[in-house]
Amino acid sequence: MKHSLLILAIFIVFVLTAFQLRSIKIWPSYFPDPHYSIPNQKEDSLKIAYGRMLFYDPILSKDNSISCASCHSPYNAFAHTDHELSHGIGDSIGLRNAPALFNLAWQKELMWDGAVNHIDMQALAPLESKSEMGETLENVVRKLNKHKFYRSRTFEIYGDSVLNGAQLLKLLSSFQLTLQSYNSKYDKVRLGIEKFNEQELNGYQLFKTNCDGCHTEPLFSNYKFERNFLPLDSVLNDVGRFRITQIGSDSLKFKVPSLRNLSYSFPYTHDGRFNSLYEMINHYTSETTNKNFKVNDLKPIILTENEKVDLVSFLLTINDKDFVFSPKHQFPKELLNK
């Protein structure tokens, strides 16, 4: 009897531990540990829901016309398809292409130039940029604290109906940290559920030989700052990482974007200058870029036309349709009753 009880106790501890681990670690086993702790869908559900409402509410902009989702649409993997540069209040145009938002928990520094050192602080940049939302944190908090809809939600979470700036920023990051994308065909192949076809497999080999150094699996970015060898746009005059570090070698370096969800997130690059994957691949395989690779001790990328097709075929396997069309990330209906 004693023996049976002991076995039962060990079994219960094992099940509870396994369950606990599963409830905390929700990303695939082949993913590295995230840089930020990801909010718990159950315990933090009110904060995530509040952050989602804020993300979709144009109240965050000066004239109440632009929300975060205006430039980060869920149907574009939270990028802005067909728009080279971000749009702001009064038809103003920003400096850079609105990046796709997913797997942010694995990105220590945010923005194309790494200007933002913590995900909590990221929202401040578009919020207070004159060519984006044109607001101040102080005024947004004032507007929210006047609003009965938000006051009751603030009270529900904090036991006080007055929101402060830090809480607002953390609510937005809570929601954005839940934007996780790892349900593509590639992921299913990694889990042994599906298989690549011959063309995809060939594309995968080409990818590993030529692209994986910067667009490292499984996130498909090393999230470092690298040169893309695109000529400086003389109108935008965007020097990238140099603006932040003032270090000469950082000139024209930009954060390596993830290649997940490319079908939904065009145009590509920091200034949205390429509309198609073929334009992008042609840039990296061009004679000019290969000369730049050589000067910088990088391996040239030489692909035949057929190989380019195979590479694209593989890249399409890292589209995550489930993520892009997931209702839990979309416009929250509660806002309609605000």
Next chain:
Amino acid sequence: MTQQLRLAILFDGQSAELNKSYPLHEESDSIKISSLKFYLTNIEILDKDGQVVETCPDALISLEDSSHFYLCQFRDWKASNRLRFTLGVDSLKNMQGAIEGPLDPINGMYWSWQSGYINFKFEASSPIIPTKKNKLQLHLGGYQYPFRSDRAIEVSLSHKMTVFFELRDFIDAIDLKTDHTEMSPSKESVILLNKAQKSFKSL
């Protein structure tokens, strides 16, 4: 017996005031201060052996609110010998994400286009400043090498338990004709913060 630790902002030894004309020494002109804000963080009271006997909460000092500030209260004041604090916000707190209270970005002492606290903000006007409307705007900060500009300060404490920031010392240390506009982490910002650091004293 409890004692209060205080900070006072002075101009020529008197309580400093916003929008009051103060004469400049070597010119026949004057200067009018429109804003002075800075962070005091990691505030610690030390005994004669250098051991920490009290810690105080971080504070955002603004001349708009007052020229005299209560920093904290502590019990064993006789043991207190020296005061140690940081002018500005250290890199650890800069990397921490959103913080409530005095360090809340809502207080206007945080850059939005790039991460980082403004450690020290000083705005003034004087006819000798060669800018539009003769305005001086110093927003000094930076938490990363080579522009790290938070400054550790240690002063001895007398029974008055008050630390002073003497604005005259700071203004005399800068060249108003050239040091009038700083809005981002830079080499100049570091030099100006060093000058602000030297303007703290205790009597």
